[in-house]
Amino acid sequence: MRAGVFLCECGGNISGVVDLGPLAEHARSLDGVVAVSINQFMCGTEGRALIEKAVEERGLDHFVIASCSPRFQGPTFERIARELRLGENAVAFGNIREGCSYVHAQEPERAQVKARKIVEGAVARLHHMSDLPRQRTFLSRSVLVVGGGIAGMSAAEELAATGIEVHLVERQQSIGGYMARLSKTFPTEDCAMCSLAPRLTGTAINSRIHLHALSDVTAITGPPGEFSVTVRHRPRYVNEKCVGCGECAAVCPVTYPNDFDFGVSERTAVHRPFANAVPATFAIDRKGWSPCKTACPVHTSAHGYVALVAKGRYEEAWRVASEPNPFPSVCGRICTHVCETECTRGNVDDPIAIAGIKRFVADHGAPAELPAPLPVFYDEPIAIVGGGPAGLTAARELAQFGYKATVFEALPVAGGMLRVGIPEYRLPRDVLQGEVDRITALGVELKTGQRCGTDFTVDSLFADGYKAVFMATGLHQSKDLPIPGLDQEGVLRAVELLRAQALGEQPSTGKRVVVVGGGDVAYDAGRTAFRCGADEVTLACIEDERTAPASSEEIEEGKQEQVHVEYSLLPVEILGSGGIASGVKFQRCTLGAPNERGWRPPLPVEGEYVELSGDTVIFAVGQAIVADFTAGAEGVVVERGQIGVDPDTMMTGRRGVFAGGDAAAMGPWTAIEAIAAGRRGARAVHNFLRGELLVPVWDSEADKVKIPHTELEPFEPQARRIMKTLDGVARRTTWEEVRLGFSEEDVREEAARCLDCAVCSDCKSCVTACPADAIDFDQKAWDEEITVGAVILATGHQEFDAMRKLPLGYSRFRNVLTQSQLARLLSASGPTAGELKRPSDGEVPRRIFMLQCVGSRDCTSSGNEHCSAICCLFATLHSSLIKQHYPDAEITIGYTDMRTPGKAHEEYYRLVQERGVRYVRGRVGEILEEQDGSLTVRLENTMTGSKSEEAYDLVVLSAGLEGSKGTQDIARVAGVQTAAAGFIRELHPKLAPVDTQRTGMFLCGTAQGPKNIPDSIAQAKAAAARAISMLSTGFAMTPAQVAASDVSVCIGCGVCEASCPQTAIVLTLGADAHSVVDPNICRGCGICAAECPTGAIQLGGFSDDEVLAEATV
Amino acid sequence: MAKNFTKTPDVPRTEKGVTLFRSCLVSAEYPGVESSTKWLFERFGIEYTVNPDQTCCTGLGYYSDLMPIQTTVGIAARNACVVVDDEHPVMSYLCSTCYAINKKARNILDVPEYRAETNAVLGKIGREYDDRIAGTVQHKHTLEILWGAHDSVPGLIRRRLDGIKVATHPACHYCKVFPDETLGNNENFMVPEEMLIPAGVVCTGAYNEKQTHCGAGFRQRFVNPSISMGVTQKKLQRLAEEKVDVLVHMCPNCHVQFDRFSDIISAGSGEEYPFVHLHVQQLLALAFGADPEKVVGIQSHSQDVEPFLERIGARTKEAVR
Structure with a gap:
């Protein structure tokens, strides 16, 4: 050497x-x-x-x-x-x-x-340094720009001008970003939209810029120069046929705070953020299915009809409620309403009274006329055995598919358990009959008094030409318990009692009735006994008060009627003498651990017995199938009290025979489950007869919307409307309907409590209204893979959430706004067409206070330490605009320090001072709202040390800037670091201000930190220049200082792969698995070399020999 | 708008091991607060004890400059030892001063030299505040324990409070001394109101001057009465504007300031403050059907609470369902 x-x-x-x-x-x-x-x-x-x-x-x-x-x-x-x-x-x-x-x-x-x-x-x-190899990499001459604000658009245009293909991905519905929402810009006070509009148009028509709006970047892999990018396109639910007429928005019943206007106005679920949005197509804000819709077994858009009711549109609401369910009136009265159990409003106070609203819709929104018969398209007649909710629903569905359906009902009346199992005081007969009539009016044939196995058989149906049979025979007998004394006089069964009463018989019960059971049927039997003459009714069940199986309505109404309930009692014997029952002997019990079906068996308590005396004992401990239909129905098997079916096809063991409802239950034995089973059965029959899967048997569910706890916090608790009922004791002698329904005023107020948690309510009003047939609810999110050479991150900022500063009253006090909201009010295209009107009363505010550094330069845990750079001039701009439009306005700006660096900014500050805006150096401790809507501002003047309280008409908070959620999301996807307040960290604050830690990824605009518009544009052009310089030669050399793995030493443990922050290392498969470093991606950080347990990975320029030689001299 | 409400997150239920930490102010001024709390614990199924070895927290003495901090810390350490040894290590405070001073002592006792200094004294009575004690004892305002059982409230309501408008007076020594440990939002404490929602109350949430203290200021009530009462009056005025029916308290010192002096301030100012002052456990017990005298101890109140009790049906047996 x-x-x-x-x-x-x-x-x-x-x-x-x-x-x-x-x-x-x-x-x-x-x-x-x-x-x-x-x-x-x-x-x-x-x-x-x-x-x-x-x-x-x-x-x-x-x-x-x-x-x-x-x-x-x-x-x-x-x-x-x-x-x-x-x-x-x-x-x-x-x-x-x-x-x-x-x-x-x-x-x-x-x-x-x-x-x-x-x-x-x-x-x-x-002495230990040797030459390091470098490789040549070819580059894709295309760039991904993430974020369609002014920075992203500027970068995209600059890149496109050099012939580079640009993919511009924007999360929102339109490009334009924050600047599109501004009124004017400082210091020139020119119209923000006027400056922006040419750029919006230019971006839209530039053939080299491929715009992906309403899209997210979900993955970036591969080496710089050849990044593989996954773009997820979210559905707009409005296709390209949209002509922008706005008819859809005019009929949309959902109003939601308008995020484009920062909440100072409302918008509909289907909307376009601003007139010259790019793309100009409307879109539906649809987060998924509301929890109420997801929970409903037939997936009724409860949210849809609730939203329509809130607007007083009852007929449309009925259309929504009855579309999946032929029994809206019935379900409005007796449904177990799991929709309410899941209702998001229940996490704020009480769930929406959905069932009560549905009842109102059915009672007041249903058309007076019966529907016209439906045309029959298919030749195959279909038999339905059982005219209960499952059978009748299947009949309606099949009629809608185009089949001729015939319903065979064993009883003299249709309706099944709805007709003979639910007492009239809960479900009036005419209400049920009205809905049965709507089904038969469609062309469904109803044959009553026809019992399967007696009057006909499944075999005879096929022999008569029916091509498929749907069995929905229900559970029409009571279960018994194996205890002594059952055969005595005075021992009744609930199902049989209720049926006898419903069919017009006058069953006799004694004066003192003991009902064994604690479910809805037990209550129905007990309350029916009152109406048959009983003076005293006692229910006894094995469950305790907390696990009582009856619905809350039954329990409450039972209480009102003075039904006495004894819990934790297991019947052991019917007492009596001379063959006449005189009471029931019970043993105290507790409930054991649930078995595989969730049932908790009673565990008797040794030696503890209770006797309840009565002249009538009614058993309501479950229902059982009457399996006489199996005669002449070979292949249809009843096992464990249920008809066996394949859950995917609903078919029984016999080809062409299907089953559903309580007799072939796949869930709880409820009316709504039976209706769902009827829908499934009809679809299964349709698929079978057509020989292909035309419709899914089970609904394809969309994602259920779940609102985070934090977003529910601000909602004001409101009491749920209570439905009026007949007097508790007086009604025991009448069959009149107990629950009286909501008044129109109550129902609309109750419906207005809905939080619109999915935004779009799925009411489909827009589908009807759209003249261009552009609404498409079948759109799904889809992924697109694109390859780009470089990436520019321009995802911008978000305004500091001023609610975090609770004493300032933002969102609590009507006349406390942020500067962004004020910008919308001052904008000519804003909700007030540029007129400054204070939200509480629409008056022009005369005394206005603007508070600086809200959430900026703030060392408390709820704020940020950084200066947000633009707020001093943002407030100055708005003050100037107000002073020019309203010279009488008195404006005070409370500032920490005025910071106005930049060209013409200090001059502008002085000019606005001269226009009469008062600047006070001071901090605000608290803002109070007076009863007339004015605001008392408690301020400490930090110049004089004095404290003051002054009254204002309007307070505007200059909330600071933070990295947007999109910025934090893309940082995670791209693998770049973020710094305080969520801004992306640049590679070097001075020497590489638009580079990131990842080669080939650049950043600009407020994603990097707070800055004004010209600085954002300048930085965007700098980022574009960096991308152009990288891609201009068409190839690049890999760096020398990268990691490399020695295959002969590597043991394939994978530690390096897991440790690499750049995902530059992959592990090969097979017995000789070893790590391979992609030198195109590696940034030479050395983490893998430090982590490698065998020394197989060495970092170029920092090999063990080199480092040890230097460190051990 | 009008987002005056915050929602308190759920906390785990405390089933047992609770020491009801007796408060000298509660015992002397509103014993019904303690009896209501015991009554509620029984309804909720919370196992608790009252330990006769527990002594006063001495917070009043310390905050009134009558007592050095070392004494207060030493007493706090002793009380911690007592409840841990009794295997009821969850201290349930009725008074926010007890809560704050014991937590402050907890932090001081984490400093080795202060712990050593304290243990030098405790050693004379055969006790030691060591890591076992420090790691076992829990300091909780009683509201934190009750909030853990709030799911049971709807099933326990026996006397509806429909239409009764309640506002919370957030105790400074609960919300401001350890703001990061406050249950829910320390700037808009909502737990008392949220506990009562199932009874049908109308909540106030945030209101003007909610964060303002009661005015008591320990000895300030006596040495600077005009300042002390001025603060109280300001708050009373704002609550009158809100048209509340009950100001719900969580600290006996605040309770004293408002209940004992409301009528006096009213007489001096000529203003009406037509609402009553109840500790949250008292109002909750009333909603659960408790006897106004035997359980809630309403007879120790200075204000006339009778019209309110009649309004909610607490004077008629039929009203209790």
Whole structure:
């Protein structure tokens, strides 16, 4: 080795502390050193000449530069070595400035010793340095720009102008970003949209810019120059046929805070953010399915009809409620309403009274006329056995598919358990009959008094020409318990009692009734007993109060009617004498652990018995199938009390015979589950007869919307409307309907409590209204893979959430706004057409206070430490605009320090002062809202130290800037670092301000930090220039300082792969698995080398030998 | 708009091991607060004890400059030892001063030299505040324990409070001394109101001057009465504007300031403050059907609470369902 050592004085920065003469002498004595020089600035042309001369005259093959940190001038000397053909790893650096003279300026002796060691180490390292290979990589001449604000658009246009293909991905519905929402811009006070509009248009029509709006970048993989990008396109639910007429928005019942206007106005679920949006197509804000819709077994858009009811549109609401469910009136009365259990509003206070609203819709929104018969398209007649909710629903669905369906019902009336299992005081007969009539009006034939197995059989149905049979026979007998005394007079069964009563018989119950059971049927039997003449009804069940199985409505209404309930009792014997029952003997019990079906068996408590006396005992402990239909139905098997079916096809063991409802249950035995089963059965029959899967048997569910706890916090608790009922005791003697329904006023107020948690309610009003047939609810999110050479991140900022500063009253007080909201109010295209109207009363505010540094320059846990850079001039701009439009306005700006650097900014500040805006240096502790809507501002004047309380009409908070959610998301996807407040960290704050830690990824605009519009544009163009310079040659060389794996040493443990922050390392598969480093991606950080347990991975320029040689001199 | 409300996150239920930390102010001024709390614990099924070895927290003495901090810390350390040894290490404070001073002592006792200094004294009575004690004892305002059981509230309501407008007076020594440890939002403490929502109350949430203290200021009530009462009056005025029916308290010192002096301030100012002051446990117990005298101890109040009790049906047996 022939090495040179070049010592730099750094203009005195080094030589002022370290005596370079003795250091040079020492360097000359080191092994391999053949030349030593000292220069004032080694990085200058003289320094380069010195090196060239030494290489030429002394035959150097390596050299040491002892100067500043290699982060500053490392590339300079590496380039010199490369140009002198010394190779890629011929220079070692000794940092005797930052590492020595700077930190030991007051102790030169120690600095001298340290400098000797540093130079010795660098020379020792040279002995182990060998040339490093570099590779040529070809680059894709296309760039991904993430974010369509002013920075993203500027970068995209600049790139496109050089012939580079640009993919511009925007998360929002339109490009334009924050600037599109501004009124005017400082200091020139020109219209923001007027400046922006040409750029919007230019971007839209530029053939080299491929716009992906309403899209997210979800993955970026591969090496710089050939990044593979996954773009997820979210559905707009409005296709390209949209002509922008706005008819859809006119009928949309959902109003939501308009995010484009920062909440100072409302918009509909289908909307376009602003008139000249790009793209101009409307879109539907649809987060998924509301929890109510997801929970409903038939997936009724409860949200849809609730939203329509809130607007008083009852007929449309009925259309939504009845579309999947032919029994909206029934379900509005007796449904178990799991929709309410899941309702998001329940996480704020109480769930929306969805069932009550549905009942109102059915009672007041259903058309008076019956529907016309539907045309029959298919020749195959279909038989449905059982005219309950499952069978009748299947019949309606099949009629809608185009089949002729015939329903065979064993009883003399249709409706199944709805008709003969639910007492009239809960479900009036005419209500049910009205909905049955709507089904038969469609062309469904109903044959009552026809019992399967007796009057006909499944075999005879096929023989009569039916091509498929749907069995929905229900569970029409009570279960018994194996206890003594059941055959005594006075022992009744609930199902049979209720049926007898419903069919017009006058069943007799005694005066004192004991009902065994605690579910809805038990309550129905007990309450029916009252109406049949009982004076006293006691329910006894095995469950305790907390696990009682009846619905809350039954329990509450039972209480009102003075049904007495005894819990935790297991019946052991019916008491009586002479064949006449006189009561029930129970044993106390607890409930055991649930079995695989969730049922908890009773565990008797030894020796604890209770006797309840009564002249009538009614058993309501479950229902059972009446399996007489199996005669003449070979292949239809009843097992464990249920007809066996394939859940995917709903088909029984016999081809062409399907089953559903309580008799073939796949969930709880409820009416709504039976209706769902009917829908599934009809689809299954349709698929079977057509020989292909035309419709899914089970609904394809969309994602359920879940609102985070934090977003529910601000909602004001509101009481749920309570439905009026008949008087509790008086009604025991009447069959009149107990629950009286909501009044119109109550139902609309109750519906207005809905949080619109999915935004779009799926009411489909827009589908009907759209003249261009552009609404498409079948759109799905889809992924697109694109390849780009470079990436520019321009995802912008978001306004600090001023709600975090609770004492300032933002969002609590109507007249406390942020500057962004004020910008919308002052904008000619804003909700007030540029008129300043305070939100509480629409009056023009006269006294206005603007508070600076809200969430900025704030060391508390709820704020940010940084200065947001634009707020002083943002407030100044708005003050100026207001003063010019409303000269009488008195505006005070409470500031921490006024910061107005930048061209013409200080002048503008002075101008606005001269316009009469008052600037007060002060901090606000609290803002109070007075009853007239005015605001009391408590301010500490930090100039005078005095405190004051002043009244204002409007307060505007200059909320600071934070990295947007999109910025934080893209940082995660791209693998770049973020700094405080969520801004993306640049590679070097001074020397590489638009580069990121990842090669080929650049950043600009407020994603990098707070800045104004011209600075964002300048930075965007700088980022574009960086991308252009990278891609202009069409190829690039990989860096020398990258990691490499020695296959012979690697054990394939994968530690390096897991540790690499750049995802540059992959593990090969198979027995000889080993790691492979992609030099295109590797940034030479060395983490993998440090983590590698065997030393297989070595970092170029920092091999173990090099580092140890330097460190152990 | 009008987002005056914050929602408090759920916390794990405390089933057992609770020491009801008796408060001298509660015992002397509003014993019904303690009896209501015991009554509520029984309804919620929370196992608790009252330890006769527990002594006063001495917070009043310390904050009134009558007592050095070392004494207060020593007493706090002793009380911690007592409850841990009794295997009821969850201290349930009725008073926010007890809560804050014991937590402050907890932090001081984490400093080795102060702990050593304290243990030098405790050693004389055979006790030591060591890592076992420090790691076992838990300091909780009673509201934190009750909030853990709030899911049970709807099933326990026996007397509806429909239409009763309640506002919370957030105790400074709970919300401001350890703001990061406050349950929910320390700037808009909502737990008392949220506990009562199932009874049908109308909540106030944030209101003007909510964060303003009660005015008591320990000895300030006596040495600077005009300042003390001025602060109280300002708050009373704002609550009157809100048309509240009950200001719900969580600290006996605040409770004293408002209940004992409301009528006095009213007489002096000529203003009406037509609402009553109840500790949250008292109002919750009333909603659960408790007897106004035997459990809630309403007879120790200075204000006339009778009209309110009649309004909620607490004077008629039929109202209790």
